[in-house]
Amino acid sequence: MRLKNKIAIITGGTSGIGQATAIRFAEEGADLVITGRRVSLGKTVEAECRNKGVRCVFVEADHSKMEDCQRVVDAALKEFNRIDILFNNAGIVTKGTAETTDEETWQSTIDINITAVWRMCKLVLPHMKEQGKGVIVNNGSDWSVVAGKDAFPYIMSKGAVGMMTKAMALDYAREGIRVNAVCPGDTFVERWMEKGYFENSDPVTVEEAMKESSEYIPMGRFGKPEEIANAVVFLASDEASFVTGHLLLVDGGNTAQ
Numbered sequence: 001m002r003l004k005n006k007i008a009i010i011t012g013g014t015s016g017i018g019q020a021t022a023i024r025f026a027e028e029g030a031d032l033v034i035t036g037r038r039v040s041l042g043k044t045v046e047a048e049c050r051n052k053g054v055r056c057v058f059v060e061a062d063h064s065k066m067e068d069c070q071r072v073v074d075a076a077l078k079e080f081n082r083i084d085i086l087f088n089n090a091g092i093v094t095k096g097t098a099e100t101t102d103e104e105t106w107q108s109t110i111d112i113n114i115t116a117v118w119r120m121c122k123l124v125l126p127h128m129k130e131q132g133k134g135v136i137v138n139n140g141s142d143w144s145v146v147a148g149k150d151a152f153p154y155i156m157s158k159g160a161v162g163m164m165t166k167a168m169a170l171d172y173a174r175e176g177i178r179v180n181a182v183c184p185g186d187t188f189v190e191r192w193m194e195k196g197y198f199e200n201s202d203p204v205t206v207e208e209a210m211k212e213s214s215e216y217i218p219m220g221r222f223g224k225p226e227e228i229a230n231a232v233v234f235l236a237s238d239e240a241s242f243v244t245g246h247l248l249l250v251d252g253g254n255t256a257q
Contacts, residue, residue, distance in 0.1 A: 002237040006085055007084045008085035024233050030084075084131075086135070092154075129172075129175050138179070144181065185249070186254075188222040223252060
């Protein structure tokens with residue numbers, strides 16, 4: 001029960017890493033506000049968390065919109081009267097080079113992967129300062145610290161998340177607020193099997209994904225959402241009380257190459 005009596009917001013909590021983290025937080029005793037654009041999935045995760053014996057509220061939200069970010073924070077304060085933890089997980093995956101990236105893809109990547117993270121932090125920080133403590137965990141990527149090919153807009157955005165994390169950690173260290181990022185390597189989520197998840201690509205089968213991962217990840221496989229969630233729990237808990245400004249790589253050794 002490392003998060004007992006804590007109030008947490010998890011953006012993009014309806015599937016993948018967000019869903020896994022919501023369930024792990026619930027198992028560790030946190031009460032939750034989870035967000036997402038897919039209502040049916042949100043209600044399912046909400047019920048799963050409540051079955052763990054905690055309070056959980058799903059709020060439908062598109063974090064590219066300031067009014068939705070504000071509504072999420074307002075809902076958390078109305079329901080629980082404080083915010084102890086923010087996990088900025090919502091994001092999109094975009095591909096392309098500097099030449100092939102179009103204006104729409106560029107802007108949507110910035111809006112969701114960068115601006116939404118800043119907005120949520122901006123909205124919760126005054127309340128954490130008033131409390132004298134708080135934890136923010138941003139979802140970065142192994143591409144927050146190294147680059148790759150044919151994913152220019154996404155890599156750019158995750159690099160920004162890494163520096164945003166470090167800058168905020170320095171600004172608020174004396175306020176009792178810790179700011180860190182979890183940086184997953186390739187993590188297999190069910191949405192990979194949906195047509196169009198990567199731009200307009202065909203869906204990826206489990207077999208295809210596992211074969212691909214075994215060729216370049218030192219541990220020979222993709223990560224599991226639960227493995228990333230475990231790292232987020234650590235960063236959010238008092239076990240990481242002297243950790244701030246850190247980018248925690250959970251990538252099967254990929255960036256060690």
